Amino acid sequence: MDYIDLRSDTVTKPTPEMREAMAEAEVGDDVFGDDPTVNHLEELAAEMLGKEAALFVPSGTMGNLIALLVHCQRGDEVIVGNQSHVYLNEAGGMSALGGIQPCPVQNQPDGTLALDDISASIRTEDVHHPITRLICLENTQNICGGVPLTPEHTQRVGELARANNLFLHIDGARVFNAAAAQNISARELVEPADSVMFCLSKGLASPIGSMVVGTRKFISRARHIRKMLGGGMRQVGIVAAAGIISLEKMTKRLGEDHARAKKMANGLRQVKGLDVDADSPYTNMVYLNVSEDVKINSNRIGERMKELGVLVDADNTRRLRLVTHYWIDDAAVEKAVSAFREVLN
Numbered sequence: 488m489d490y491i492d493l494r495s496d497t498v499t500k501p502t503p504e505m506r507e508a509m510a511e512a513e514v515g516d517d518v519f520g521d522d523p524t525v526n527h528l529e530e531l532a533a534e535m536l537g538k539e540a541a542l543f544v545p546s547g548t549m550g551n552l553i554a555l556l557v558h559c560q561r562g563d564e565v566i567v568g569n570q571s572h573v574y575l576n577e578a579g580g581m582s583a584l585g586g587i588q589p590c591p592v593q594n595q596p597d598g599t600l601a602l603d604d605i606s607a608s609i610r611t612e613d614v615h616h617p618i619t620r621l622i623c624l625e626n627t628q629n630i631c632g633g634v635p636l637t638p639e640h641t642q643r644v645g646e647l648a649r650a651n652n653l654f655l656h657i658d659g660a661r662v663f664n665a666a667a668a669q670n671i672s673a674r675e676l677v678e679p680a681d682s683v684m685f686c687l688s689k690g691l692a693s694p695i696g697s698m699v700v701g702t703r704k705f706i707s708r709a710r711h712i713r714k715m716l717g718g719g720m721r722q723v724g725i726v727a728a729a730g731i732i733s734l735e736k737m738t739k740r741l742g743e744d745h746a747r748a749k750k751m752a753n754g755l756r757q758v759k760g761l762d763v764d765a766d767s768p769y770t771n772m773v774y775l776n777v778s779e780d781v782k783i784n785s786n787r788i789g790e791r792m793k794e795l796g797v798l799v800d801a802d803n804t805r806r807l808r809l810v811t812h813y814w815i816d817d818a819a820v821e822k823a824v825s826a827f828r829e830v831l832n
């Protein structure tokens with residue numbers, strides 16, 4: 488059965504054009520710097536993000552970890568959102584592998600970190616204190632609703648970082664969604680950042696891969712750390728070929744996913760038993776709650792939806808996140824809304 492899969496944009500399978508490009512990709516040993524397709528992807532990514540250089544990495548988690556390991560020494564501290572992926576969902580890699588301590592600051596409902604909270608978290612020079620080295624922002628901020636951070640906020644955090652001799656890293660797993668939603672270029676959005684990680688494997692539909700961008704010096708160190716982590720890949724142009732299509736084509740169509748998320752949210756607002764968040768969606772994620780008066784539990788809702796051909800990520804909470812992506816068309820949106828109606832009635 489061909490399911491309508493709303494669990495995440497990570498479920499996107501490569502497009503037929505990607506599969507063709509992958510089959511025909513020119514390849515070489517990328518650890519030797521010999522893979523022309525990877526080299527092309529890296530140049531393209533650096534150019535689109537307005538940074539000097541880029542590095543192709545297997546995953547967003549490894550990309551964030553590499554960036555943190557380049558910026559920080561053991562015992563340093565990183566200011567992170569308390570709802571951020573790097574803090575909650577990367578298996579504690581920064582601490583386990585880098586000896587880096589996260590300093591969580593509350594994410595505001597709009598995904599931002601309050602400047603006063605950041606300032607208050609920067610350590611003073613004292614032999615007892617860790618050294619604050621880095622601030623991490625996440626754009627779009629996933630748990631806060633897939634909300635895009637504005638260029639103004641990013642600019643202000645960048646200024647604060649520079650004034651305090653700190654680096655700024657952006658976990659931009661979905662930075663092209665953030666840019667599309669605000670009608671600006673990704674380059675403009677990340678201008679104040681020293682480094683950015685973004686994913687090809689989410690809404691951009693590549694099967695594998697993320698990019699880290701920054702200065703030439705930063706990327707040269709990042710390349711070394713990628714090898715250390717076992718992320719040096721060989722004839723990986725076969726995957727980078729899909730990444731080039733992600734950047735050249737998929738970045739231009741994300742508005743369609745956002746429009747479909749809106750359409751789905753509007754449809755679900757008419758379904759009794761569902762409370763779609765007031766401002767949802769900001770990008771490609773619809774967040775909602777199953778009302779307290781609905782007696783069937785979320786797991787059962789997930790099972791019933793699956794029987795009707797729709798996959799949703801239903802855990803034991805009443806909170807649901809539905810994500811649109813390349814493989815969700817208008818008919819899929821309509822089918823998902825009617826499946827919810829049927830299950831909840």
Ligand SMILES: Cc1ncc(COP(=O)(O)O)c(C=O)c1O
Binds near residue numbers: 551572658686
């Ligand atoms: C905001 C954010 N950052 C980083 C990642 C990590 O990416 P990966 O799953 O490729 O390791 C994810 C994955 O979903 C994410 O949502």
